[in-house]
Every structure is written in C-alpha cells, then in structure tokens.
Amino acid sequence: MKIDRDFHMMKGDDKFSYAKNSRIQRRAILATRPMVEKAVREMCIDLHPQSMVIVDLGCSFGGNTLLFVSEVITTICENRNSALEESTMEVQFFLNDLPGNDFNQIFQSLEQFEQLTKQHCACRGLQPPPYYVAALAGSFYTRLFPSNTVHFFHSSMSVMWLSQVPENLDGSMNEGNVHIGATTLPMVAKLYQNQFEKDFMQFLRMRCREIVHGGRMVLTVVGRKSKDVFDAGRTTTIFELLSQGLRTLVAEGRVEKEKLDSFNIPIYCPSVDELKQLVWQNNLLDISDIQLFEMDGNPMDDLEPIEGTAATQATGQSMSATLRAAIESLIASHFGDSILDELFTVFARNFTSYIESEVEKSTITVITLYLQAKH
Amino acid sequence: MKIDRDFHMMKGDDKFSYAKNSRIQRRAILATRPMVEKAVREMCIDLHPQSMVIVDLGCSFGGNTLLFVSEVITTICENRNSALEESTMEVQFFLNDLPGNDFNQIFQSLEQFEQLTKQHCACRGLQPPPYYVAALAGSFYTRLFPSNTVHFFHSSMSVMWLSQVPENLDGSMNEGNVHIGATTLPMVAKLYQNQFEKDFMQFLRMRCREIVHGGRMVLTVVGRKSKDVFDAGRTTTIFELLSQGLRTLVAEGRVEKEKLDSFNIPIYCPSVDELKQLVWQNNLLDISDIQLFEMDGNPMDDLEPIEGTAATQATGQSMSATLRAAIESLIASHFGDSILDELFTVFARNFTSYIESEVEKSTITVITLYLQAKH
Structure with missing residues (x-):
C-alpha cells in the first residue's frame, strides 16, 4: 500500500465507519480545546490578520472535522467585540487529509453545519x-501551501502516523508483532524512532515555510508518558492484542506467518522529551506550551462507566470498531478483506478479557505542542 | 430539487458519466485558451504576485477540470524565464463547484496529473x-473567498446556469416546453431574462469583493448570437427536441402532462450585448475583450466528419449522452429515474433526424468575457 495515496479512515456511516467510531478522537479535540482557543486568541492579538488562514492537517471527515472549525469560529465570535x-x-x-479521505462527505455536510453555527452563535448574542x-x-x-500564507495550523491525532513503514524494517525483523511489542528487537524500535524523527523534522520544515511569522501551531499526537520506547501504555496494549489476534489467525491457518511477520503499522508514539528535542533542532519555532493529557481510553460514552460483563463486552467491541475504522485500509491491503471480520472479533474478545483483568482505569496519552513561528 | 445543493454533473466514469461525455465543454476550454493565457500573462506583469490565487468556478470533475489547471501552469512556465x-x-x-460535485475524483487524479505535468514541462525544458x-x-x-484575495477567476460553460428556475415561473405557464421554445409566451422568456440579470449581477458583485485590484476574470458561457431571446441557435434546438421527447412520453402515458408543464431548465443563454450591459451596470470591471465563438456543436471527435447514417446516429447518441450527463440530476429529481433511458433514447433519435435534415453545420455559440477589476 502506498500510504500517502491509499490510506484512509473508513468511509460512509455504517457500523464500522470512522464517522461512527471516532469518539476517542473527538475527546482529544475537546480536551485540547483550551490550548487551541488560547493560541487562536493570541495570534489574533499579535497579527490582526484581515483574512486569517487556518488549517486542519489530517482532518478526516465526519463530526470531528467540523468540531474543530466550530471551536475556532466560537473563539473568534467571543473575542470579536473586544477592544480588538x-x-x-x-x-x-x-x-x-490524504487523497483517499471522503472530502465529498465534508462538503455535503457544510450547509447543515453553517445553519447550526449561525443558530448556536445567535443564541448567545454573537455573530460568526x-x-x-x-x-x-x-x-x-509534503508542501501543501504557498510560503508565508498560513496563520494557524492544527492537527489532532494525526502526526503520530508515519509517512511509511520505517525504512529498512523488512521481512521478518519484527516477527509476530505489528508494532513495537514486548518481543520486538531494540533495533526495530530504533528504526521506528528514526522514521518518526525524520518525518517529524520534515513536517516541521514544511510548515515553517508555510506559516507566517508569529503564526501558531497546535499539534496533538498519541504519545508516550514513559521514556521507555517499549511502553506506550494503552497504545502498546492495543497493538499487542492486535498482534495476538493475527497470531491466532496464523495458528488457524487463515493467515500465512510471513504475512504477519512482514506487517508493521506506521505509527510512532513520541514522548514529550522527544518532541521537545525535535522542535529545538528545527530552530524556527518556540514552544509556548507542551502538555501531556491522560485521556480515558474507553471508546464508549464517558457517562457510562464500565460495570458488569455486558458493559466490558460492549467496550471491547467498541474499541475493536475504533481500531478497525482507523486501520482497516492497511489490514485489507496487506492481508485481504476476508480476514477483517474474524480478526476484529478476536481483537474485541481479547480486549474484553484484558479490561476485565485490569485494575487501573484505562488511559491513552495525548501530547499537545503549542508552537509559535519565530522565523 | 434545491439547485445549489443537489444539482451535479453525472458522477463516475460509466457511459452516461460527465467524465465520458464532456467533449463539447473541453472544446470550449481549448477554444478560449488564448484569452486565458493573455489574461494570466498580463495579470502577472501588472501585479507580480508572490503567491497567485487562481479560481475555476463550476470546475466539475474529470479531464476538463485539470485541463484548465494545466493551461495556466504552462502559461506561467513559458513566461517564467523572461525579464519578469x-x-x-x-x-x-x-x-x-456545487457540493454534489465529485471532488474526491479530482483529488484522486491529482497525483497522476502532477507527474504528467512535470514530464510535459521537462520535455520542453521548462519547470512548473x-x-x-x-x-x-x-x-x-454566494461569497466563496475572503475579500481581495483572488487574482484570477475562470469559469467555462457554467455561468449560464441560473441559481434557480426563474422566479414566478410557476405551474403551467410554459406549457409543453422545458425552456424558451417556439410556443413559449414572451412573458416567460422575460422571466428567464430577469433571472439571468439578477443572478449575473449577483455573480459579479460577489467576485468584485473577492478579486484584487487589477485581477482578471475570463468567463465563457453558452450564449446567443441573435438578439432574439427565442433564438439561441443550437441550444434552442436541443431544448426543443428535449421538450418534444417529453411530449412523446406524455402521449404514451409515461409522464403526466402537469409534470412536463411545471418543468423548466434553469439555463439562460445571454447575448453579447446583454453581457456588456450588465458588466457596465456593475461598474467595477473593465471589459478588456469580449469574443463570440461559434463552435462545432458536434459532440463527436472533431476529426470525424458526419457522413452516412451510422455516423449521424452515433452523433445523435453522443449529443444525447452529453445532455444527459449535464441534466440527468434535474430530470431524475423532477420526473423520477424510470424515464431516463427512454427519454434520452427518444432524444437521440429526434436529434439524429434533425441533423439528417439540416444543411448548415451545427454550431453552438460561446461568449468569452475578459474582465479586469478596477475597484
């Protein structure tokens, strides 16, 4: 699969779609809202742009995409009648987003969004x-915008996606694993780390060309709390359980062992220190703020605490659907469509067992970098 | 049907798709190329923009959309190494384009387009x-861009589409016709004219807010050579034959008469004088050039002159497919899907008879306005 051409969240709005299975991603946007608001507000005060260009990188589609747009509009509304x-x-x-994203869906939902935004603002006596x-x-x-034309970049839950499977990670080097797992060789973990460094530096270089002096950038990635590259908390668990699911399919003769051994998911979860180091190396950006959030990793509604067997099963299924909505295109391209249902059923079962045996509340780590372009 | 939400050229790439049936539209882009090149070149000389914003309004999708992009890139390439x-x-x-357009198709074809453009330029020693x-x-x-941000607007074969069926054109006022036909009342023709005036003035007002001082606009519309609003040449013929096709379906009991009587196609073909008058009324634009092209209205390849029965039949079918690709969404929304195949088969037959009996070479009139923003 050519990641930058073919990878995409699952389209449509059926039960396995990204639109129906992106509550965790939504929660990350809500959790980091204060940082986005602060950055937009401060940028407006500093730059007084007549026409402000705001970019959401890795926007996907569905409710989350327009949630960010809505946040920014509200922030601007609330600050419009001030002294400024x-x-x-x-x-x-x-x-x-990548070309495989469903942009038609976004455009078709805009009319309704505009009406709701207008109503929402009017109720509060504001005008968008x-x-x-x-x-x-x-x-x-890659470059996406002309030089010095963007005032604000936002990206939520996207920059941990690498541009490709780590370079030189070939064949069965990461036997039995789909990511950095307990049995992964340190050398393989290093290849992941190298790829992230290379990609993130490239990401910053591109954005620094595009952003105006004094522009802001708020980046939220799934990251690591631990310094240990082998311990990305809940994310490590999810990929361990996915590897385990694929090993079950290998044992059943449904998947060839070589297929599993040669499959690696192009994601890297950086630590706060790693991100800081790379931004400093880039040298064109100031870190105004960097925060590590520990978010409830339960894809079910926050209002429903996990209790009882039925609830844990539902959570397992929900996490399986969340993962599937994000990586189905990768799995299908490497293993074929035929294993999808079985793999994600096994994963749901394994995830349910895992949360039943777990004492601690599940969390995922989200790191938000709030950057200012110095040029 | 809500035109500004639901109307679109036929998607996909099957035999009735716009992608496969837009040769006439392609020919209009090719015919007006010199005016586009001149306008882009002159605008570059006047404004020296560091970053130039170029807009194609009513871009549709498929080869024609990127043909315009390609033209502009080539023009810029060729003028890059000059004294400028x-x-x-x-x-x-x-x-x-409208939200129903297939933007996903455009994005998915961009990678290949970029490779071809690079090769094409390289062959000529140029760099895009x-x-x-x-x-x-x-x-x-409606407004589409922030104020004073666009350097060049282009629109080909789109602005003759009205924002809606003419206001106050209700019920059976245009009995038996789908457009301005021989039996249309002068009052109905006037409603069409009024709607175009209102829409085109609105179009110019919006663009004048968006365009930078000295920016250029090249608009190509299907227009009229004649002063007589009842005589839009080939376009009048096409709609007369479509009305005739629908009357055949009414006679067969396949379509209710009221359905036909209440259906009007929201297109108006202006004359050169009408366009000039409206631009002068607007008062913010200079007409640098206005040209009337008479284009071969044969949707078949220009290289195959119409000869013999098989050829005229093929031309009839091709014109039917061209019309269907553009208006199927309108027809289906008003009459239902079930009549589509029969209606366009009847139309193809009628069109074939028409060209068999015609002595003159078929033409459609295309008017290109080359405007400069004075502000």
Missing part, C-alpha cells in the same frame, strides 16, 4: 465572522 | 512553478 475590533476579519479554513471552508488533499510530509 | 524573473512565484488553485490545488464547494452566487 476585529469585526471585519474573515476566516479561510483549509481541511487537509464570514468564513469559507476549502479542502486540500495531500500528505502533510 | 517570477521564478519564486507560487500558485494556489481553487476548484469550485510550485502549485497547490484546493477545492471549495458552494454556489458562485
């Missing part, structure tokens, strides 16, 4: 600024 | 400027 008198400011949003929503397909590891 | 030294200039394209292609859904009768 930014009453004539207009906002141009660019929603970016004139805004325009464009879409742009392409990998964020 | 615009070697650092970057170009941001925005492709605009850095360019970025975004998409923007929305009616061009």
